[in-house]
Amino acid sequence: xxxxxxxxxxxxxxxxxxxxxxxxxxxxSAGVPDDLLAALLEQGARELVIVSNNAGSGKTxxxxxxxxxxxxxxxxxxxxxxxxxxFDEHYKNGTIELELVPQGTLSERIRAAGAGVGGFYSPVSxxxxxxxxxxxxxxxxxxxxxxxPIQGDVxxxxxxxxxxxxxLVYRKSARNFNPVMATAxxxxxxEAGRIVALGELDPEAIVTPGIFVDRVFSMTExx
Amino acid sequence: xxxxxxxxxxxxxAQDIVDGSYVxxxxxxxxxxxxxxxxxxxxxxxxxxxVLGFGPKLASEPDDPEMINAGKEQISLLPGGxxxxxxxxxxxIRGGHLDVALLGAFxxxxxxxxxxxxxxxxxxxxxxxxxxxxxVGAGSIRVLMEHNARDGSPRLKxxxxxxxxxxxxxxxxxxxxxxLDVTPDGLEVCEMVxxxxxxxxxxxxxxxxxxxxxxxxxxxxxxx
Numbered sequence: 284x285x286x287x288x289x290x291x292x293x294x295x296x297x298x299x300x301x302x303x304x305x306x307x308x309x310x311x312s313a314g315v316p317d318d319l320l321a322a323l324l325e326q327g328a329r330e331l332v333i334v335s336n337n338a339g340s341g342k343t344x345x346x347x348x349x350x351x352x353x354x355x356x357x358x359x360x361x362x363x364x365x366x367x368x369x370f371d372e373h374y375k376n377g378t379i380e381l382e383l384v385p386q387g388t389l390s391e392r393i394r395a396a397g398a399g400v401g402g403f404y405s406p407v408s409x410x411x412x413x414x415x416x417x418x419x420x421x422x423x424x425x426x427x428x429x430x431x432p433i434q435g436d437v438x439x440x441x442x443x444x445x446x447x448x449x450x451l452v453y454r455k456s457a458r459n460f461n462p463v464m465a466t467a468x469x470x471x472x473x474e475a476g477r478i479v480a481l482g483e484l485d486p487e488a489i490v491t492p493g494i495f496v497d498r499v500f501s502m503t504e505x506x
Numbered sequence: 507x508x509x510x511x512x513x514x515x516x517x518x519x520a521q522d523i524v525d526g527s528y529v530x531x532x533x534x535x536x537x538x539x540x541x542x543x544x545x546x547x548x549x550x551x552x553x554x555x556x557v558l559g560f561g562p563k564l565a566s567e568p569d570d571p572e573m574i575n576a577g578k579e580q581i582s583l584l585p586g587g588x589x590x591x592x593x594x595x596x597x598x599i600r601g602g603h604l605d606v607a608l609l610g611a612f613x614x615x616x617x618x619x620x621x622x623x624x625x626x627x628x629x630x631x632x633x634x635x636x637x638x639x640x641x642v643g644a645g646s647i648r649v650l651m652e653h654n655a656r657d658g659s660p661r662l663k664x665x666x667x668x669x670x671x672x673x674x675x676x677x678x679x680x681x682x683x684x685x686l687d688v689t690p691d692g693l694e695v696c697e698m699v700x701x702x703x704x705x706x707x708x709x710x711x712x713x714x715x716x717x718x719x720x721x722x723x724x725x726x727x728x729x730x
Contacts, residue, residue: 361633409642463591
């Protein structure tokens, strides 16, 4: 029987190693797997590389991991937001490394890892400081830069509904990076609003096929 | 001579959005453009976080943290609107599927170079978001900005001083004083606010300006 459900948050994040690259879904506060991030803080892994659009907000979730000194590096497109005071402070003090990646390049580099291709050439960032040191190539008369895949050791995903095979649907703009990140990690862990019986999710509307998912946890199912 | 208000700059930019366009509005001043699209035009707005076909939040609906645009403001989905993942959102952006992107800027050069992502303040973490993707991918890049910085220095430059977002991409600039096109021969003044002449505008602008053959006064309604 194929059953990806786990019974606790501790089980959901078990085995995440020190130094792991963690893909974390969300855009602003929409679609961020807050419970899994809290569990990762509890779990204790250190020297993490976080890949996420933003760098956390307020004092919980990603910000709590950064505040606890557990994040070595963050790869994101837009770290500075209204509530990003924890990241801002660590950045100013030089206690966290930042790799700034244009938003579409971030999602496509993750997609490349999930799709098993060795990178791609993009016209985005050509002639800017974010292209420094990158190989370039003129394609159809236009300059492109080589972008390499971002492979996650772990992906932390938030979905609205899941089934025990790991099929997922999302809610509104909380979808954002979650589906692409789910494809690009050795271990994909999902925090779902609810878990439904097989067959209940409309097969025409499943966004993430369960093949990409390893573990599913839902607070509403927790025992 | 009376400079335009920010609302009036947005109104002017809105008049150039044609019926049936797919449009991305940048954070800040460009966001205000949506309110001024003429009522007889159907324009679909795209938000980089995976929403196409949205409008302002309805007063009758409660706040929904999962219903936001790129500026993290509350929005509502119009009938026919849809959600999609980031990868598809940037396929739309990078793949040239958007007709227009309206962006804010710190500086624009006479060759259409755009600087809108960092002022190099080392105290503040830089953020690029989707700016570079939009600047390279959208069909027509138009900038809305104040003609001059707070210290009075021109934002229209021979060369951008701030780090570039993309080179040679801006087609048109709307400021509080004028509408200007970026042409192979440099900046062309299409419209100026009533009471302003080319010599006065030139004094507030770094590159050499010339008047368009189709020049007219920049007339906008009183929106305050």
